[in-house]
Amino acid sequence: MDRRVVTRRATLAAIGGTAIGLTAGCLGGADDEDVLGDPEYVEGRSDPGGVSMEDLPDLSGELTVYSGRSEPRIGELMEYIESEYDEFSLEVRYDDTADLVGAIEAEAETPADVFYGSESQSMTDLKNDGYTVELSDDVLDRVDDGSKDPDGHWIGFTRRYRAIAHNTEAYDADDLPDDIFAYAEDDRFAGDVMWAPDQGSTQAFLTAMIGIHGEDETREWIEALMNEQDAEISPGGDSGLAQAVTDGEVSVGLTNHYTLADSPGETYDITFTSGDAGAMYNVTGGAVMADSDDQSTAEAFVEHLVSAEAQEYFATTTWEYPTIDGVEPIEEVPGTDEFEPPEFDLNELADPEPAQEILRDVGVPF
Incomplete structure (x- = not known):
C-alpha cells in the first residue's frame, strides 16, 4: 500500500x-x-x-x-x-x-x-x-x-447541534435563556429574533420538538414566535441569518452551531439551550x-x-x-459539557410532514 x-x-x-x-x-x-x-x-x-x-x-x-x-x-x-x-x-x-x-x-x-x-x-x-x-x-x-x-x-x-446565535454587542451568552420556549415568550426578543423555517435543519428541529414536547406545545411555540414575538424569517437561510445577527438587524437567531465556522464578523457568537429540542442534534x-x-x-x-x-x-x-x-x-x-442535548431517536426525524402541516396552519412560509 x-x-x-x-x-x-x-x-x-x-x-x-x-x-x-x-x-x-x-x-x-x-x-x-x-x-x-x-x-x-x-x-x-x-x-x-x-x-x-x-x-x-x-x-x-x-x-x-x-x-x-x-x-x-x-x-x-x-x-x-x-x-x-x-x-x-x-x-x-x-x-x-x-x-x-x-x-x-x-x-x-x-x-x-x-x-x-x-x-x-x-x-x-x-x-x-x-x-x-x-x-x-x-x-x-x-x-x-x-x-x-x-x-x-x-x-x-x-x-451538528441547534444553537442560539446572538450579536455580542447586544447580549452576552450568560444573558440568554437556556430554554428554547423562552424565545417565544420573553419580551426582550419581540421583533428581534430571526429563524429560517424553510431549512431542512429547522424542520428537523421542529420534528424533534413534536417528538419531545408534543404537537400542541410545538404549535403554541410557533404561534407565539410568529404572532407575539413577530419573528423575522431569514432572507437567505442560515447564512443570511448569521449576517443579519452580525449586522445587528436582529440580536438573536435560531440556527445551527456550525454557522460559527462561517460567521461573517466578530460580533457573532452562539450559545445553547439545555435539555430541550432547542439543543437537539443531527x-x-x-x-x-x-x-x-x-x-x-x-x-x-x-x-x-x-x-x-x-x-x-x-x-x-x-x-x-x-x-x-x-x-x-x-x-x-463550545464543549458539549456546556449544555445538555435531549435524548431522542434520530429515526424520528424522518417524517417532517407534521411539522410542515403546523407551519402551513400558522401561515409560516417555507
Whole structure:
C-alpha cells in the first residue's frame, strides 16, 4: 500500500463567505503522525484518539459514493483516502441529499455502493424503503450510541447541534435563556429574533420538538414566535441569518452551531439551550447500499470515515462534533459539557410532514 500524505494546502470554494483550506497537518511533537486537518486549528491539539486508518483493512477495487455533503466540505478527504491505496478508486457524485435519494428511488439498480447523507432523515428514509444493509458491530461500535441507527443501518460521522446565535454587542451568552420556549415568550426578543423555517435543519428541529414536547406545545411555540414575538424569517437561510445577527438587524437567531465556522464578523457568537429540542442534534453519516456488488469494501470505506484521521479532519475543518471517543471538538466551538442535548431517536426525524402541516396552519412560509 502506498502511504502518501497530502501535503499541499488546497484552496477550496468559498462557503458562506469563508474559504476553507485543507492539508495534512502535524500534531504536536516530531514523532507524531501526519493527519488531515486545517493547520490553523490542528496546531497545538493533542493527538487524536480512536482507530487509525493504518489499522483498518486496506481498500481495493472501485466504489461509487452518492454524497449529500458538498465537494468543498469533504472532497479533500475523499481524495486523501483514495490516494492511500494503490488498488482503490473512488467515484463520488455530489448533489443535494434529497435529489440523491430521489435518484436512488428512480434507478432500477443504483450504482451507489455508499450513501453519504448530510442528515439522518435521508438515511432513515433509505433504510425504511429497503435500500440499505445492516452494518457490522465492529463498525457500529466505533461511535457513541446516540450517533447511529438503533437498527444498525447507518452510522454518524459528525454531529451538528441547534444553537442560539446572538450579536455580542447586544447580549452576552450568560444573558440568554437556556430554554428554547423562552424565545417565544420573553419580551426582550419581540421583533428581534430571526429563524429560517424553510431549512431542512429547522424542520428537523421542529420534528424533534413534536417528538419531545408534543404537537400542541410545538404549535403554541410557533404561534407565539410568529404572532407575539413577530419573528423575522431569514432572507437567505442560515447564512443570511448569521449576517443579519452580525449586522445587528436582529440580536438573536435560531440556527445551527456550525454557522460559527462561517460567521461573517466578530460580533457573532452562539450559545445553547439545555435539555430541550432547542439543543437537539443531527448527524451526517453513511450507509451501505443493498445493491452494492462489494458491500465488504463499502463497509470498510464507511469505517474509514470514523477513523482518528477522518474525525480530526471533520473537527478542524467543518467545526462539527466528532462521533468517536478520543477526538475533541475544536476550542472555537463550545464543549458539549456546556449544555445538555435531549435524548431522542434520530429515526424520528424522518417524517417532517407534521411539522410542515403546523407551519402551513400558522401561515409560516417555507
